[in-house]
Amino acid sequence: xANNTAIEQKKPSSLMVVKKKPEQGxxxxxxxxxxxxxxxxxxxxxxxxxxxxxxxxxxxxxxxxFLPDAEEVEEDTEADSGYIYPENGxxxxxxxxxxxxxxxxxxxxxxxxxNPYGSNALSNESLGIEAxxxxx
Amino acid sequence: MKQQAKWLRFGIGAAVTGIVLAGFxxxxxxxxxxxxxQAVLDNISQNCSSIKQSLTDLQRADSxxxxxxxxxxxxxxxxxxxxxxxxxxKNNRVDTKLFEIQGDFSSxxxxxxxxxxAYMRELEGLIAMDCGGHPQEFYRQLEKTREHxxxxxxxxxxxxxxxxxxxxxxxxxxxxx
Numbered sequence: 001x002a003n004n005t006a007i008e009q010k011k012p013s014s015l016m017v018v019k020k021k022p023e024q025g026x027x028x029x030x031x032x033x034x035x036x037x038x039x040x041x042x043x044x045x046x047x048x049x050x051x052x053x054x055x056x057x058x059x060x061x062x063x064x065x066f067l068p069d070a071e072e073v074e075e076d077t078e079a080d081s082g083y084i085y086p087e088n089g090x091x092x093x094x095x096x097x098x099x100x101x102x103x104x105x106x107x108x109x110x111x112x113x114x115n116p117y118g119s120n121a122l123s124n125e126s127l128g129i130e131a132x133x134x135x136x
Numbered sequence: 137m138k139q140q141a142k143w144l145r146f147g148i149g150a151a152v153t154g155i156v157l158a159g160f161x162x163x164x165x166x167x168x169x170x171x172x173x174q175a176v177l178d179n180i181s182q183n184c185s186s187i188k189q190s191l192t193d194l195q196r197a198d199s200x201x202x203x204x205x206x207x208x209x210x211x212x213x214x215x216x217x218x219x220x221x222x223x224x225x226k227n228n229r230v231d232t233k234l235f236e237i238q239g240d241f242s243s244x245x246x247x248x249x250x251x252x253x254a255y256m257r258e259l260e261g262l263i264a265m266d267c268g269g270h271p272q273e274f275y276r277q278l279e280k281t282r283e284h285x286x287x288x289x290x291x292x293x294x295x296x297x298x299x300x301x302x303x304x305x306x307x308x309x310x311x312x313x
Contacts, residue, residue, distance in 0.1 A: 055253030058260075059202075066199050087219035091227050096310040100303065103216055107299050110208050116201055117255075117289040121194050122282050127187050129179045
């Protein structure tokens with residue numbers, strides 16, 4: 001008798017729990033979705049901030065407008081001789097000849113760019129801010 | 137207590153007055169340095185769009201130059217300087233000049249990267265400015281960008297000279313063998 005009473009007393013509370021579950025589940029799912037979106041926004045914003053602050057954005061040539069041109073890729077491929085001086089072995093004069101020859105090629109490729117980051121490109125005349133002064 | 141409160145109020149008032157006066161002084165100093173020709177400012181306002189186009193083209197060209205120089209410098213360190221110095225060490229041969237070149241080259245290469253980032257940041261800020269409405273601020277930013285560009289130019293020239301010094305050093309080493 002006492003047990004039946006206990007079971008009957010339990011039933012209403014378990015019924016009440018069953019009633020609450022769908023609402024609570026829907027709310028939790030919504031919270032999960034909103035939370036996931038917020039975390040994604042925060043993480044992406046932080047990542048982009050770091051990308052800009054560290055300066056990697058300026059070294060990255062994969063962004064739109066800065067992709068290398070086709071002829072530029074060909075130039076890079078031709079310029080790379082693939083030479084590496086071996087770090088093991090005795091010092092050999094003929095190997096140093098090869099070293100000097102390859103280093104000369106690199107030096108010449110660097111000298112192809114005359115006056116790198118010269119001041120002329122940002123001068124008033126180049127930008128059209130001021131007319132070039134006529135020489136007397 | 138009343139005396140302390142009085143001194144506290146006096147101190148706060150003096151600090152605020154000082155800050156305000158300092159702010160006026162700084163702003164006056166900034167404007168006093170801007171002896172920019174009015175004709176230049178007028179040209180900036182009138183030719184704003186073409187100036188911005190030139191700067192955008194320059195930004196792209198500079199990025200290309202950086203990629204080219206950067207890969208060449210990386211190749212010099214990775215394929216020439218470092219393996220040679222390692223080989224010298226393994227053969228118990230000390231060449232102080234070549235080791236110095238390695239140290240200088242690595243540190244200047246890092247400076248080049250840092251300075252390039254700083255320069256590009258300024259250039260981007262310059263391109264984003266409204267030169268039509270604020271030519272004076274634009275010109276100020278242009279001067280700042282020019283300073284960074286000059287530093288970058290000096291670093292590139294210095295690195296190129298180190299490559300030549302490496303060549304001379306190795307030629308001398310070969311002569312000693």
